[in-house]
Amino acid sequence: MSLVKYIDRKHTNCEKWDGLIDMYGRDNLLAMWVADMDFQVPDCVISALQTYVTQGAFGYYRTPDSYYEAFINWEKNQHGFEVQKEWIRFSPGVVSAFYWIVQFMTEPGDAVIVTTPVYYPFMNSIKDNGRTLITCDLVNTNGTYSIDFVDFEKKIVENDVKLFILCSPHNPVGRVWTCDELKTLFDICRKHNVFVISDEIHHDLVYNDNNHIPSLAVGDYDDMMIMLTAPSKTFNLAACQNSVIVIPDKQIREKWDVFTGNLRVTNGNSFGYIAAEAAYTDGHAWYEEMKETVYDNYRYMRDTFVKELPNVVVSPLEGTYLAWIDMRHYLSSGEMAAFMQDKCALAFDYGDWFGGEKFAGFIRMNLATSRANVELAVQRIVQNLK
Ligand SMILES: Cc1ncc(COP(=O)(O)O)c(C=O)c1O
Known part of the structure; x- marks a missing residue:
């Protein structure tokens, strides 16, 4: 069945x-x-939630180690990516996360670049926060899209860009970026001190021979990058509002912790954790x-x-x-x-x-x-x- x-x-x-x-x-x-x-x-998600609902007490929730283990194992098994528990942070949504990062990694008026066409909240996060939107159009060759690296670098230099919001895989053009493409992007970013938000919410949804490479696994870019992902697209859990933020660099993590600490948004609701853990553990x-x-x-x-x-x-x-x-x-x-x-x-x-x-x-x-x-x-x- x-x-x-x-x-x-x-x-x-x-x-x-x-x-x-x-x-x-x-x-x-x-x-x-x-x-x-x-x-x-x-089914594993439904039964985990049913068990929790049936016990009937919904007081403050303590995030169990098993939640972190479930995500860490999933990343390792699906993507060969070794995440340390202390790198992991919470956000109710990937959109919230990139809105926040735009706020604490850039100053008002700073230029932020995206490769268009792209998931429209990227652009909103830049405009809504009073930053300057810079777009670099992807190159469309009979429906297959690629990055014009010369144009990307030129736009960065000309506009003194401080931040790049990457969509990997790319919504809406369906590309799974290759290791070479990612490396070229990140080397350009490194050369010009551009910080990278790597939105990998679609990273489990790849087909045929396409292989998603987590941005943090492309090379040693830990000090210039935050990875955002979630079980929401993979397992249809968006309403549970549980996203996973991966920050290997200690100093960047401290910035995240200060910002989210001041917002008082450092953990989520029990339903999200329980659903995510069950899906990552038994949803394969x-x-x-x-x-x-x-x-x-x-x-x-x-x-x-x-x-x-x-x-x-x-x-x-x-x-x-x-x-x-x-x-x-x-x-x-x-x-x-x-x-x-x-x-x-x-x-x-x-x-x-x-x-x-x-x-x-x-x-x-x-x-x-x-x-x-x-x-x-x-x-x-x-x-x-x-
Ligand atoms: C690239 C991308 N990022 C983020 C989201 C939404 O993230 P969240 O619901 O966790 O805020 C979507 C949803 O379509 C998306 O395509």
Whole structure:
């Protein structure tokens, strides 16, 4: 029997389905946006939470060593990355973490660089904190994206950039950066004293021969980097608000501790710890099957577009469960929302959210749902465009 079960999440106060009305003005759309899954979490998570709920006392929680061990073992087994317990810190979300780091690693007005198109809260964290946003566009070669290192370095030098927020693997273009690419980026950053936030929330979601290299394992960059990750994307636990911050360097850790100590946000709720520990300890079989399900959905979507609408460009899905799809041959940027929402009754993240008008002819499709939903979405696009 299948370990990965699709569930109808409507009417559960779920942002992806129940938030459609707020975001798109109607609730009868097929929700293919928001990066979480329509899959029930692994059974081990449900039973760990059930046991805790059944005992019925929800007083202050002490984070057990077993939570740290579960994460440390997961990193070692999945990524060959040896994390020390004392490097690990808590944050309720990866987004909170990079907002905070922008605040304590830079000064107001400082320049912070991102490679666009990119997960839009990166840009918000820079603008909301009164820092200067610098963008370096990834190079799009028939849907496969790469980094223009010359442009990256030029922008750093010209703008006196202090911080780089890296997305690895990259949301939304689906790249799993190679060791060489990461090393080149970090060497440029080192040369110009640029600190790196490495957002690796999607790092377990990689397919085929693609191998995620944790940024901290690329070389000796400990003194210029913080890694952010979480079990939330991997195991569908976003609402449990438990993210893992890895800071090997003592001085940077002290900065983190002072900042979060002043916020009084140094640990999370019991439900998040219990869910994370169970998932990292016993969720592996579910995780493998979930990845196959997502990749099958990707294959169906890509192959159908190749056959039916050959000028749709689907970026190769090396990592994440989010497909980046170039519809510019068929739809102008002005037509996109009306076509997707009114004609097809579909909700996507639109390309321009990830870095402005130049990405307006793209959509980001969430593939972590049932095959039936992916087929419906793809067929509606095909039928309405043909
Ligand atoms: C790159 C990236 N970082 C962070 C997040 C969200 O992190 P959190 O829910 O832990 O704040 C997402 C969610 O889509 C993401 O894609």
